Amino acid sequence: MGRLFGTDGVRGLANGDLLTPSLALRVGEAAARVLLRDVQDRRPVAVIGRDGRASGEMLEGAVVAGLTSAGADVIRVGMLPTPALAFLTAHFRADLGVMLSASHNPMPDNGIKIFAAGGHKLPDDTEAEIEALILDDDAPWQRPTGADVGRVTDHAEGAAAYADHLLTAVPADLSGLKVVVDCAHGASSLIAPEAYRRAGADVVVMGAEPNGTNINDGVGSTHLDSLRAAVVEHGADLGIAHDGDADRCLAVDAAGKDIDGDQILAICAIGLKEAGELTDDTVVATVMSNLGFHNAMAEHGISVATTAVGDRYVLERLRADRLALGGEQSGHVVFLKDATTGDGLLTALHLMARMAQTGRTLAELGSVVTRLPQVMINVPVADRERAASARPVAEAVRRAEVELAGAGRILLRPSGTEQLVRGMVEAPSEDQAERGARKVADSVAATR
Numbered sequence: 001m002g003r004l005f006g007t008d009g010v011r012g013l014a015n016g017d018l019l020t021p022s023l024a025l026r027v028g029e030a031a032a033r034v035l036l037r038d039v040q041d042r043r044p045v046a047v048i049g050r051d052g053r054a055s056g057e058m059l060e061g062a063v064v065a066g067l068t069s070a071g072a073d074v075i076r077v078g079m080l081p082t083p084a085l086a087f088l089t090a091h092f093r094a095d096l097g098v099m100l101s102a103s104h105n106p107m108p109d110n111g112i113k114i115f116a117a118g119g120h121k122l123p124d125d126t127e128a129e130i131e132a133l134i135l136d137d138d139a140p141w142q143r144p145t146g147a148d149v150g151r152v153t154d155h156a157e158g159a160a161a162y163a164d165h166l167l168t169a170v171p172a173d174l175s176g177l178k179v180v181v182d183c184a185h186g187a188s189s190l191i192a193p194e195a196y197r198r199a200g201a202d203v204v205v206m207g208a209e210p211n212g213t214n215i216n217d218g219v220g221s222t223h224l225d226s227l228r229a230a231v232v233e234h235g236a237d238l239g240i241a242h243d244g245d246a247d248r249c250l251a252v253d254a255a256g257k258d259i260d261g262d263q264i265l266a267i268c269a270i271g272l273k274e275a276g277e278l279t280d281d282t283v284v285a286t287v288m289s290n291l292g293f294h295n296a297m298a299e300h301g302i303s304v305a306t307t308a309v310g311d312r313y314v315l316e317r318l319r320a321d322r323l324a325l326g327g328e329q330s331g332h333v334v335f336l337k338d339a340t341t342g343d344g345l346l347t348a349l350h351l352m353a354r355m356a357q358t359g360r361t362l363a364e365l366g367s368v369v370t371r372l373p374q375v376m377i378n379v380p381v382a383d384r385e386r387a388a389s390a391r392p393v394a395e396a397v398r399r400a401e402v403e404l405a406g407a408g409r410i411l412l413r414p415s416g417t418e419q420l421v422r423g424m425v426e427a428p429s430e431d432q433a434e435r436g437a438r439k440v441a442d443s444v445a446a447t448r
Contacts, residue, residue, distance in 0.1 A: 007310040007416025011111035014055030021062035028066025030133040049085040050100035051187040052210030068150030077158040081246035083343035084162040086119035101245035119340040169338035172353030175200040180239040183208040184220025188246035228256035248331035249344035253363040261331040262293040263366040284326025292371040311342040373430040375437040377423040379444040384414035387447040396443030400436040
């Protein structure tokens with residue numbers, strides 16, 4: 001068995017070769033043993049939530065069994081967004097939190113995301129310690145018995161506490177704004193429309209009928225066509241698209257034109273700077289952000305700190321440098337003052353608040369970023385690490401970079417969540433970017 005933890009927890013085909021109930025039980029127990037070992041003189045507490053996948057019910061039972069067998073009391077909060085689970089971990093002063101979700105992945109997949117006390121994602125060394133314990137068949141598992149076994153309670157009021165938190169964090173009046181929200185038949189299906197209505201917006205809802213099998217199925221942040229059409233049809237000011245667990249947010253303007261994570265991050269960074277709330281006039285972004293984003297930030301006197309791909313790395317940089325805002329092109333945005341992870345609902349509220357405060361359309365606000373043509377490639381492979389590091393692939397990337405002559409860039413990396421090699425080619429023209437992407441993709445495909 002290879003490394004279990006990717007860029008965002010343990011993820012794979014639910015009930016397949018990796019992500020089985022037996023593994024989920026060991027993940028729960030190992031996480032409890034590592035994260036709860038310093039808890040003394042009281043019963044430790046864990047919070048667990050899930051998105052709308054049918055397999056979440058199965059995996060929840062297994063993780064709960066692992067947690068309680070290690071002596072942790074468990075609070076089940078049901079179907080809630082990942083950022084809500086992180087918030088509630090802090091809200092309940094719990095010792096750890098577990099979210100069952102595969103985010104934007106198709107329904108058959110699922111995942112286990114673990115949060116430490118305070119709702120923070122785990123650092124790499126802690127994940128490695130948990131993973132080593134999971135994989136050690138000879139580890140001494142001394143389990144409590146009798147009254148020391150953990151107990152389970154259900155808490156149905158978590159959504160209301162999270163919504164109150166969102167509206168306190170972004171107190172803007174959104175009256176007069178009409179928004180179409182696509183909930184991806186996921187974890188935000190109830191809470192996102194409610195939060196936006198409570199903020200004053202006129203809300204049209206789509207993709208909000210989760211049935212266990214339809215999450216991300218032609219809807220949400222990875223399928224924007226229906227949202228584009230709905231915004232135009234309803235004469236809305238904008239559309240908001242969440243993914244299955246609502247830790248990301250993408251948007252479309254009134255004409256149905258996409259507003260990506262770079263543009264959203266730029267809009268929010270400029271807004272925070274004008275309010276005097278952008279610490280050190282610096283925003284954090286990943287290596288995938290478009291060069292147009294960097295140019296826009298420079299024009300507004302904002303520095304960009306760059307990290308590896310993954311909102312956990314954005315968060316680590318924010319915390320290390322005590323900065324206020326960071327995010328990814330994919331729509332994960334972290335407002336450190338009010339969240340411990342990427343929060344799609346919080347991001348949407350900030351975006352709409354900026355529209356309300358300035359009186360400008362989303363198209364006008366988004367035009368601050370002039371994007372260079374960028375082509376993304378996702379190549380399915382049998383072994384993502386081996387394919388990404390293969391010598392013929394490195395040589396193909398080098399040749400493509402020579403052709404760009406410094407006017408663009410190429411980034412290639414193994415996916416942290418799927419058996420894919422992901423790449424990005426940026427160039428002065430669409431044709432150049434397409435040619436470079438084809439060459440690199442062909443070299444990766446040849447390794448299969």
